[in-house]
Each structure stands twice: as structure tokens, then as C-alpha cells.
Amino acid sequence: MPGAERGHSDPRVISTLDDISWVVYRWVLDRGRTEVDAIPEQLGLSVPLFNQCLERLLRLRLLHTDGKGRLVAGRPDAVAANIVGPLEKQIVEFRDEADRLNDDFRRLMSMYRRHRKRHMRRGSDTIGMIPEGVGINLLVSEIAEGSVREVLLLHAGTEGFGGLLNQVLAETPSLSKRGVRVRAVCAAEVLDDDWAARRCASTAARAGAQVRVVPQVAGPLVVLDEHAAFIPAAGGRAGSAVVVRQTTVLDMLRGAFEQHWSEAVSPAEQAELDAEALTGDEVKRRILHLLVQGARDGVIARRVGISVRTCRRHIAELVEQVGAESRLQAGFLMAGRD
Template sequence: MDQAIETLAEFHLVDQVDGAENLRSLCHGGPWWRTVHPHLAAARMASAESRLRRRLFELNTRRDSLTALASVYTARPQERAGAAETVEVVDALRDVISLIEQASAECEHEMITCQPGGGRPTEELEQAVARDTALLDRGVRMRTLYQHPARRHAPTQAYVERVVSAGAEVRTLTDLLGRMIVFDRRIAFLPHHQRRGGAVVLRSPAAVAFLCGAFDRAWDLAVPFGAPEHAPVAVDDLRQVILRLLSQGLKDEVIARRLGISLRTCRKHIADLFQELDAESRFQAGYLAATRDLLRDTPAS
């Protein structure tokens, strides 16, 4: 009996009694069934078939869309990976610090840094000492470039003394290409152009190789940090760059910021240059420097 009811229900020829009538059926020990006219059963099957066809159409449409996406996905996997893996913009300083600490811990061969401006903040130097000495203890080569004014910054002098005694190499240059840290010539950290404390993390081999090449050229032109006999050379180099920037028409504020020196120090050098050249204006100083072949090539960014 149950099998017969199940077969009839499958063809929509019977259905259960519901509502108040079903309450009466429950009192007799089970559900009651009633017969359905074959025409009505056929209509119900047609409605179910229509819903099924709509569902099949939706599934086929989605399958076609996924097939089209799959062809794009498999055709350019390198470009897809490159966009996700070669450049990363990090806004928060704490996240930047975490990434640098991770890269430092994974560094095996070399770390190079470029630190434009004058001396670095004391707190930043204190944090760097532990990280950098740990690198040096593992046999990692460390090279750092500062601008010449950092020589006169006491906290930077103390930091350099500690890391150099541990095996680091530090040099100074008049003009640097910009702030950066590179680990194993594999991953580079550059400052965010808008968010203070943020960074751009580069993993593109071509971009990192370009930055390392620029660093190596600047390194070859730089002066070892802390050697007193090199101080006159550093000052001479500084004035050469000031002359070049003056000849380009840059203002005192711009020159001072670019060279990492105070505005007062910059103007003192400019006044000394004017006196040495016997010039009364920037234009005249640039002209006299050019006619006397004083604007020789100098390391620049």
C-alpha cells in the first residue's frame, strides 16, 4: 500500500489532505490522501518542468561565464601574480615595522640602506641598533649611506660607532637618491609619498635591481664616515653641489632640504661662495662658477 501511494505521489496523482481535514485524518492514525485528476497532475508536472528548465538555463549561463573567466585566468598567470606580489602599499607604521623586522630576520647575505637628511631620530637609531647588530652577528653584510651633515649628529655618530665595530660599513655623500632599505637585493622598502610612516614594498626583481645599481654607484662616490681627514673633502663636495643647485635657480630652502642641512648652514655656505667668487647675485655666482669650470660633475640623485 505504501509503495502504491509513493508511486502515485511521484506522478502527482494523489496529495495529502491538509488544514482542518488533516486534523481529522491524524485522529485516525495517519495522513489521509486524496486523488488528483490526471489533467491537474499533468499541469503540476509541467510547472515543475518549467522551473527545472529555468534553473538549467541559469546554471548553463553561469558555467559559460566561468569558462570565459578561466581562459583569462590561465592565459596570463604571471601578470596576475606580478600585480599581487611585486608592489605592496602599506599605510600603517606598525605594519611597516613588522614587515621590516620579518625581512631582517630572513636576510641571509646583504642589507643596504640609504638615509638622506641629517641625523636620524634617537629613538629610531636605538631600535635599529638591535636589529642591525643581530644581522651582522649572522654574517650579513651591511652598508649604509648618509648625507654629510649626519657626521655632526651625536646620536648618529654613536650608532655608527657601534655598528661599524660590529662589522658594518657606513659612508656619506652630499646628495642621495632617496630613502630606502633593501634586503638580499630581493625586497626593498621605500617611503610612502603621502602617508607619514607608510611605505611601498617592492619585490619586483627588475625594480629592486635598478635601486641596488643606483646605490652601488653612489657608494663608490661616497666618503667613509667618521674619518677626520675626509672632512675637508666632504665640505668641498657640499659646496660643489650647492653651486650646481644655485646655477639651477633653486631657492635656499629647497637646497637646504635636499642636502639635509639647516637653512642657516646652507646660507652660510652660499655667503662663503659669493665671497670666494666675488659675486653679488645668484646669477653672477652661477656665471662665474661656469666660466671658471667650477661646476664639475658631482654625485646626485
């Protein structure tokens, strides 16, 4: 028989009180005082299994032995006081500690807001690095605290900084509720090739964002009114960024966005342009020329001014038309015919 009668206040023990433990406890409770050795046979349990169950019940003090070594059922309410009481005390202590921490953080936040109010004015010369993984939190904080009216995005891809852009697009529903306008310009290949970016852009558009498409974007960018701009950190980790508040640089970055915006079209208009391009002989000749040079799909699409998806459809048709085994071979064969 397992020896100890010592109580056990570890709450994790309760998770091991299985169905057999309930059966054994009831058996002892119904019989008052029970000889230990008789129980396994009477309940049809193996000795090792019974011993394991008995050890649990003894540790919890749900069972104990009398002076003659017989098992006696203990009071569950006493067990509860032994286990739950210390837990409740810990909960109260943790709650008090959480309240103290919240008070400290509220005081710090008040200090932070006063500091941000002084430094959010247009003309601040600060440029700082944002560590990987905190960009979306800082952006949302800027928007919530800086009276931002408009968020501008240039989306060039989802690797590294592009993941942050997807998160910003995903925040559009909550931004719209705050009255924040969102305008985004996406490179055509981003919406063609990246399912996550396409989903985020679609969600943003349904939530009220204005999303347009261009064949090529100069680089990823987020601009918050005249307050700040976020760009990838050169030489930094993939998810790190730089926040810019300097007036001249902000004006330049906003100008870059507006230039893209003026040249961009809606996704539906881009689809129409792609449909027209499918029958354009000049488009096919330009694709052929770039194929001979060994250019990749994205490069060809940008130079021709169509989406990557349409470009690939042209290339597939060219390869099939001449029975070539590769894109490069198709280019040379078609060039020879011309």
C-alpha cells in the first residue's frame, strides 16, 4: 500500500482525479472503514492501478487511514479549504499587484501623452528606429493619439516590411470607425501573387479604404498625415522600420505617394487593361523582347505595364504556340520567326 497520508495543496493534483478515483472514494465512503487489501479485487482493479489511484486520494486527504490501517473517507470541504484557500489568497495578491502596476502604467501613459503632444507637431526633426515586431502597435498608437485623419500606403510586397503593411490594411475597419481615411497603392504583382496581401486589400476596400493598382511601386511606405512616415530600415532586420517626422522628408514622401496615386487605377480598371493587353500585338512583342533578355515575370510585367498574371498568360501562350521547352527558347524561336 502507498504509505503517505500527507496532505497536498498543489492544485494540479486535482486534474489527475479520474473516474477510478471517484469510484474508490465512493466505495470507501459507503463502507465507512475499509481494509485496503480487499478493495482492488472487489472493484475489479489491478493492484498497480489501484495503488496509483490511492496515492492521489491520500495526497489530497480525501482518504486517510485510522489507527488500524483501514481507509476512511475525508471531508471534501476540508480538502477544499486546504487547496482553494491558498489559491484564493494568491489570486487576491496577484490582483493587488496588477492594480498597482496599472496605476503605474497609467501615470507613465499620462507622461507619455504629454511628451507626444509636444513632439507630434509638424516640423519635428526626429528620425528613429522601430524594432522588429512592434511596428503595428506603434502605428496604431500614433493613429489613436495623434488625431490622424488619413493613412497613406505604398505596398511593394509582403516580405519583411510588407507584412506590416498587411497589418495596417487589416486594421482598416477599426480605423474607419474612428473616421480615419485610408488610401493604398499596391504593386500589381503584390495583388496577383500574394494571397495574404490580396485578402487584406480586399478587406480594407470593403471597410471603406481606397485601393488602387500600379504596375510598379518605388518602395513600401506608410504616411500618417503630416505627423510621421514609416519606411523599411536599410540594413536592418526584415520587420524593422524607421519613423520619420522631419518636415522636408515628410513632404517628399507624401509627394511620392501622390505621384503614385495619380498614376494608379482601381483593381477593376487594371483588370480591363489586362484584358485589352491580351490581344495587343505590341504588348506581345515587348514581352518577347524581354523574354530573350531572360527577364523575370515581375520585371516584364512592370516594364510592359500589365499585371504579373496577364504577363504569365502571354508567356504561356507564346511557349505553347512555338512548342518550346522553356521560356527563353520560346523567345529565341519567336524572335527568329520575326
